[in-house]
Amino acid sequence: MTRSYRPGLGAFIFFSIAFMLGVYFTFAAVQGDYGLFRRVEIAAERDALSRDLMQLNDEIAQMENLTRRLSDTYLDLDLLDQQARSVLGMIRADEIVIR
Numbered sequence: 751m752t753r754s755y756r757p758g759l760g761a762f763i764f765f766s767i768a769f770m771l772g773v774y775f776t777f778a779a780v781q782g783d784y785g786l787f788r789r790v791e792i793a794a795e796r797d798a799l800s801r802d803l804m805q806l807n808d809e810i811a812q813m814e815n816l817t818r819r820l821s822d823t824y825l826d827l828d829l830l831d832q833q834a835r836s837v838l839g840m841i842r843a844d845e846i847v848i849r
Contacts, residue, residue: 780786819826820833834840841847 778785782788816829818824819829
């Protein structure tokens with residue numbers, strides 16, 4: 751009498767649940783809130799914000815330079831002349847305006 755071994759329903763359910771848990775955790779590791787795709791998105795956003803920050807720091811440095819050049823302690827006559835021409839619409843006596 752040979753009896754063939756056939757896995758029961760319990761083994762099938764166990765492996766089905768184990769497989770489903772494996773699929774769920776793999777999906778969560780790739781596309782979840784803390785998954786690989788989200789990590790790549792965060793890195794790209796960080797790089798873009800770093801570039802924006804560098805650009806804003808350059809603009810701030812330019813504005814600080816212009817402010818310093820127009821301060822009471824340091825006066826740049828060329829910059830003062832440029833500002834008077836653009837803001838007030840002034841010209842020198844020896845210049846000719848062509849419209």
